[in-house]
Amino acid sequence: MPLDIVPSVCPHDCPSACALDVERIKPAPAKAGGYSLGRVRGAVAQDYTLGVVCAKVSRYAERQHHPERLSQPLRRVGEKGRGVDAFRPISWDDALDEVAEALTHATQRHGSEAVWPYYYAGTMGLVQRDGINRLRHAMRYSREDLTICNALSDAGWCAGVGAKRGVDGREIAKSDLIVVWGGNPVSTQINVMTHIAAARRERGAKLVVVDPYRTATAARADLHLAPLPGTDGALACAVMHVLFKEGYADRAYMARYTDDPAGLEAHLKIRDPAWAAAITGLPKDEIVDFARLYGSTRRSYIRVGYGFSRSRNGSAQLFAVSCLPAVTGAWAHEGGGALYSNLGLVEIDHTLIEGLDRLDPSIRMLDQSRIGPVLTGDARDLGNGPPVTALFVQNTNPMVVAPESRLVHRGFARSDLFVCVHEQFMTETAAMADIVLPATTFLEHDDLYLGGAHTYLQLGRAVLPAHAECRSNHDVINGLATRLGAHHPGFAMSAVELIDRTLRLSGLPGVADFPQGGRLDCCPPFATGHFLDGFPQPDRKFHFRADWRAIGPQYARLPAFPDHVAAIDDGDPERPFRLVAAPSRSFLNTSFNNTPSSIAREGRPTALVHPEALKELRLADGDRVRIGNRQGNLVVHARGFAGMQKRVVIVEGLWPNHAFEEGIGINLLTSADPGLPRGGAVFHDTSVWLSPA
Numbered sequence: 306m307p308l309d310i311v312p313s314v315c316p317h318d319c320p321s322a323c324a325l326d327v328e329r330i331k332p333a334p335a336k337a338g339g340y341s342l343g344r345v346r347g348a349v350a351q352d353y354t355l356g357v358v359c360a361k362v363s364r365y366a367e368r369q370h371h372p373e374r375l376s377q378p379l380r381r382v383g384e385k386g387r388g389v390d391a392f393r394p395i396s397w398d399d400a401l402d403e404v405a406e407a408l409t410h411a412t413q414r415h416g417s418e419a420v421w422p423y424y425y426a427g428t429m430g431l432v433q434r435d436g437i438n439r440l441r442h443a444m445r446y447s448r449e450d451l452t453i454c455n456a457l458s459d460a461g462w463c464a465g466v467g468a469k470r471g472v473d474g475r476e477i478a479k480s481d482l483i484v485v486w487g488g489n490p491v492s493t494q495i496n497v498m499t500h501i502a503a504a505r506r507e508r509g510a511k512l513v514v515v516d517p518y519r520t521a522t523a524a525r526a527d528l529h530l531a532p533l534p535g536t537d538g539a540l541a542c543a544v545m546h547v548l549f550k551e552g553y554a555d556r557a558y559m560a561r562y563t564d565d566p567a568g569l570e571a572h573l574k575i576r577d578p579a580w581a582a583a584i585t586g587l588p589k590d591e592i593v594d595f596a597r598l599y600g601s602t603r604r605s606y607i608r609v610g611y612g613f614s615r616s617r618n619g620s621a622q623l624f625a626v627s628c629l630p631a632v633t634g635a636w637a638h639e640g641g642g643a644l645y646s647n648l649g650l651v652e653i654d655h656t657l658i659e660g661l662d663r664l665d666p667s668i669r670m671l672d673q674s675r676i677g678p679v680l681t682g683d684a685r686d687l688g689n690g691p692p693v694t695a696l697f698v699q700n701t702n703p704m705v706v707a708p709e710s711r712l713v714h715r716g717f718a719r720s721d722l723f724v725c726v727h728e729q730f731m732t733e734t735a736a737m738a739d740i741v742l743p744a745t746t747f748l749e750h751d752d753l754y755l756g757g758a759h760t761y762l763q764l765g766r767a768v769l770p771a772h773a774e775c776r777s778n779h780d781v782i783n784g785l786a787t788r789l790g791a792h793h794p795g796f797a798m799s800a801v802e803l804i805d806r807t808l809r810l811s812g813l814p815g816v817a818d819f820p821q822g823g824r825l826d827c828c829p830p831f832a833t834g835h836f837l838d839g840f841p842q843p844d845r846k847f848h849f850r851a852d853w854r855a856i857g858p859q860y861a862r863l864p865a866f867p868d869h870v871a872a873i874d875d876g877d878p879e880r881p882f883r884l885v886a887a888p889s890r891s892f893l894n895t896s897f898n899n900t901p902s903s904i905a906r907e908g909r910p911t912a913l914v915h916p917e918a919l920k921e922l923r924l925a926d927g928d929r930v931r932i933g934n935r936q937g938n939l940v941v942h943a944r945g946f947a948g949m950q951k952r953v954v955i956v957e958g959l960w961p962n963h964a965f966e967e968g969i970g971i972n973l974l975t976s977a978d979p980g981l982p983r984g985g986a987v988f989h990d991t992s993v994w995l996s997p998a
């Protein structure tokens with residue numbers, strides 16, 4: 306079949322932002338219609354992606370041409386939550402008119418803050434993801450505090466380093482020791498493994514993984530440390546204790562590049578491996594061995610994941626880990642240092658895309674992670690303002706992904722709440738909507754992408770015609786703006802014009818001047834990338850003393866120096882197990898949880914339970930087990946798994962709610978408590994009981 310290959314960028318909520326080579330299959334001359342999608346491969350020419358993408362995206366045709374893709378605007382005529390059967394097609398004009406009318410009605414009754422545009426990272430493209438904010442600010446709708454993923458990790462990283470950047474991910478290949486801390490790249494960020502494999506092959510590098518369970522990545526490691534969830538800060542402190550005590554600390558480096566090494570050393574005196582062993586559940590000798598390996602390796606690179614930040618003490622944990630290379634001076638060496646994210650590397654002027662020139666900071670901010678309490682009328686969450694009576698949702702599926710699902714479901718079920726969802730599929734959230742609008746995929750619209758794991762800024766152009774009547778987020782926002790009378794220059798621009806103008810305003814080459822293939826490497830010089838010209842803090846030093854007060858209102862509950870912060874839900878005799886709701890390999894949040902190959906690989910919702918715990922419960926592999934806490938309980942199948950401590954229970958993957966016997970998924974059990982010091986979802990900080998179902 307005729308075929309060509311075009312460049313693109315993976316838009317999904319994953320740090321890799323892979324550069325793609327996309328096969329387009331031309332229709333036979335006799336047939337009507339445009340190109341269809343063939344294989345999706347990693348671009349070999351982009352030297353972070355290096356030709357590798359994850360399996361779920363390589364089979365993107367399954368998603369792109371899925372028979373259940375939404376194809377036309379829909380109005381709900383049946384009961385909420387029933388799905389496609391409850392909807393009837395309507396025209397785009399009628400749909401947009403109805404949405405605009407509903408938003409106007411909500412504004413007239415309760416004021417503009419009664420409308421809450423709600424979005425997240427279903428696409429990471431700056432135009433199609435963030436353009437909703439332009440409408441928000443132009444219309445003075447409630448603001449959204451984006452806490453569900455990186456609020457805790459950003460706070461922890463920036464407390465020490467000062468900005469959201471780190472050592473180029475390609476340098477992993479030049480490391481002698483890679484520590485993957487709180488991440489599972491084999492399942493969730495495969496490109497990291499490409500560079501680790503190069504370091505192992507060419508330099509004999511060692512791989513250490515810190516994760517509460519033996520993930521696919523941990524299974525490939527030379528050393529796997531499995532602390533109890535929420536205790537990584539204690540582990541990091543004990544490692545630093547050994548580094549100071551046994552002469553691995555680089556005092557000359559610290560004197561030049563850090564704020565208070567003497568204070569840190571004194572603080573760590575009593576935080577020794579025995580102290581950490583009692584908190585983490587790790588053997589003391591394992592902590593010492595790891596510290597010696599880390600301390601004796603100049604080119605040591607920590608790839609910092611998100612997992613251990615999803616805890617009430619997550620910022621403090623991530624901050625503690627970020628201190629390690631500042632103690633040994635690993636930052637100074639090629640292949641050394643750490644990377645959490647490079648999303649702060651390129652300074653993009655977001656004014657045009659997000660309408661920041663219309664932002665009024667006095668308008669209330671609602672916490673996206675607390676959408677359950679917000680929609681069920683918690684006065685504190687609402688800032689004592691009006692109820693939310695209209696939601697406009699793009700790029701997210703809170704009926705599954707948000708914590709405290711029971712409250713979220715109750716909120717969406719309100720009869721006085723108008724909901725419009727712009728989506729590619731009839732998600733659980735779309736099924737609760739009054740109006741559903743069909744959305745394009747990344748292959749059908751233009752966008753601009755930063756990458757957390759690398760240093761490229763990438764253009765992704767539309768390479769396929771829009772499916773059926775689907776429209777891009779940008780087009781829908783502009784269509785609503787026209788009907789609502791919202792004014793901003795961004796509403797009159799095409800996505801490409803918006804990208805071009807944004808690039809130029811940011812001092813970057815415009816669209817026409819981008820390198821061929823649309824990939825601009827923004828890698829800074831070595832000295833800047835390794836902070837040898839100073840850390841991006843006001844005093845140019847790495848901070849061992851975190852200024853939490855400058856980061857969030859709950860600063861008083863966090864100590865200045867790295868520490869174990871015992872603010873976690875550590876259970877009690879009724880809830881002895883620590884639940885981690887970890888990502889699966891074949892789903893990405895709820896994206897891909899409806900594609901046949903992903904479902905086939907993941908099987909069914911399953912709890913990994915330590916074999917001894919399973920035995921004590923008188924359960925065997927495959928038996929049904931009920932997991933519960935004060936928020937509720939649900940049934941999954943159990944599987945014995947010895948690669949973790951006995952108290953730990955793992956349930957991987959954000960399965961659809963209907964995959965559970967009682968129609969509600971794992972976030973029934975997770976808490977919407979805000980992490981310290983400025984909020985953030987605490988998905989891996991949950992204590993539960995288990996019983997035979």
Ligand code: SF4
Pocket residue numbers: 315316317318319320321322323358359360362363493494495496893
């Ligand atoms: S690894 Fe991440 S960025 Fe790369 S193709 Fe898969 S989901 Fe997309």
